[in-house]
Amino acid sequence: xxxxxxxxxxxxxxxxxxxxxxxxxxxxxxxxxxxxxxxxxxxxxxxxxxxxxxxxxxxxxxxxxxxxxxxxxxxxxxxxxxxxxxxxxxxxxxxxxxxxxxxxxxxxxxxxxxxxxxxxxxxxxxxxxxxxxxxxxxxxxxxxxxxxxxxxxxxxxxxxxxxxxxxxxxxxxxxxxxxxxxxxxxxxxxxxxxxxxxxxxxxxxxxxxxxxxxxxxxxxxxxxxxxxxxxxxxxxxxxxxxxxxxxxxx
Numbered sequence: 001x002x003x004x005x006x007x008x009x010x011x012x013x014x015x016x017x018x019x020x021x022x023x024x025x026x027x028x029x030x031x032x033x034x035x036x037x038x039x040x041x042x043x044x045x046x047x048x049x050x051x052x053x054x055x056x057x058x059x060x061x062x063x064x065x066x067x068x069x070x071x072x073x074x075x076x077x078x079x080x081x082x083x084x085x086x087x088x089x090x091x092x093x094x095x096x097x098x099x100x101x102x103x104x105x106x107x108x109x110x111x112x113x114x115x116x117x118x119x120x121x122x123x124x125x126x127x128x129x130x131x132x133x134x135x136x137x138x139x140x141x142x143x144x145x146x147x148x149x150x151x152x153x154x155x156x157x158x159x160x161x162x163x164x165x166x167x168x169x170x171x172x173x174x175x176x177x178x179x180x181x182x183x184x185x186x187x188x189x190x191x192x193x194x195x196x197x198x199x200x201x202x203x204x205x206x207x208x209x210x211x212x213x214x215x216x217x218x219x220x221x222x223x224x225x226x227x228x229x230x231x232x233x234x235x236x237x238x239x240x241x242x243x244x245x246x247x248x249x250x
Contacts, residue, residue, distance in 0.1 A: 004230040006031035009081045011074070013065050013121060014091030016043035018191035019140065022218035023088055024048075026226040028056030032086060035078055037063035065091045065117030075124040083128040086229045089118040089139040089163070094156045094193070107155045114159035115166065122170055122181075129179045136229045137181040139167045140221075143244040164240060171238035180237035182228045187244030190215045211246030 010027040014020040016038035028034045028051045036051075036058055038044040044060045051058035059081070061074045078084040093113045095106035118139055129135025142160040144153065164183050171181040188207045194200055207215040224243050227233055242248055 004030045004232065005086065005226075007082075008032045008085040008229075009035065009078050009083055010086035010088065010229065011035040011037060011078055011084050011121075011125065012088040012090055013037050013063060013117065015088075016040040016047055018193060019186075019189055019218045019221055020088075020090040021047050022222035023090060023225045024058065025051060025056075026219070026222035027086065027088075027229060028054075028058055030226050030230060032229075033057040033081055034059075035074070035081070035084075036060045037074060038091075039064050065120060066112050068120060071120045071124045075128065078125075079128060083132045084125045085129060085132055085135050087121055087125045087129075087135070087137045088225060088229070089121055089137070089167075091117050092140070092156075092159075094153060096153055097155070099154050102155050107158075110155035111159045111162070114156075115162045118163055118166060122166075126170070126174060126179065130174070130177050133178050135174075135179040136233070137167065137170060137179070138225045138228045139163050139181070139183040140225070141167075141183045141185045141240065143185045143187050143242065143247055168238050175237050180228075180233070182233070182236060182239045182241060184221060184224050184228070185240050185242045185244060186216060186221045187247050188215045189218055189221060191218055207245065210244070211249060214245065216243065216245065 010032040012020055012024045015024040015036045024034045024036050036044050036048045041062055048058040048060040061077055063074045064070045141164050144157045167181045167183040188203045194203050
C-alpha cells in the first residue's frame with residue numbers, strides 16, 4: 001500500500017463495481033481510508049472487505065446520491081473517521097435516447113443522479129474539507145460532456161456537461177481554502193454497465209477507431225483519479241483532464 005493519501009478519508013460514490021470500484025481500490029492503495037458507497041449493498045460490502053483483506057482501510061456505507069438524508073448519514077460517518085478530505089463523484093446513470101426519444105422521466109433521473117448527486121456530495125463534504133483546511137474533489141465526467149458530442153444520449157451528455165461546470169465553480173469558490181476540484185473526461189471504458197445497456201459491440205467498434213485502438217481498463221482511469229486526489233496534484237484545480245484514448249486529438 002502507498003503513502004500519498006495516508007491519513008486521508010476518501011468517499012467514492014457508486015463504488016460497488018466498475019470504475020468506482022477501481023477508484024476505491026486505487027485510493028486505498030495510495031493509503032486512504034476509503035468509504036465505499038453505493039446502493040448495491042452486497043457488492044459494496046464485498047469491495048470494502050476485499051480492500052481490507054488486501055491490507056487497506058475501507059468501510060461501506062449505503063448511499064443513494066439523490067437522497068439528502070443518505071448524504072447526512074454518510075458524511076456523519078466520514079466525520080467520525082476524521083473528515084472527508086477526498087470526494088469522488090462517480091455515481092451515474094444513463095439512458096439512451098436523442099432529443100425526440102428521451103423521456104422527461106429519463107431526463108430528470110439522469111440529471112438527478114449525475115448533477116444533483118454531485119451537488120449534494122459537495123454541499124455536505126465541503127464543510128468538512130474547510131474544517132480540515134484542505135480537500136480534493138474529483139468528478140467523473142465524459143468526453144461527450146466536454147468539447148465533443150456523441151449521438152443518442154442527450155440526457156447523459158447534458159448532465160456530464162453540467163457536472164463539468166459545477167466542478168469548475170467549486171474550484172473557483174474554494175481554492176483559497178485549500179480545496180481543489182477537477183473533472184476527468186474519459187473515453188470508452190470496459191465496465192459492467194456497458195453490457196447492461198447492450199452496448200458492448202458498438203463500444204468495441206468505436207474504441208477500435210481511437211488512436212490507441214482500444215477501450216480503457218477501469219484501473220487506467222482510476223490512476224488518474226488517484227493522482228488528482230493526491231498531493232502530487234496540489235497545483236491543479238478547475239481542470240478537465242481528458243483520458244479518451246486520443247479521440248479529441250484527432
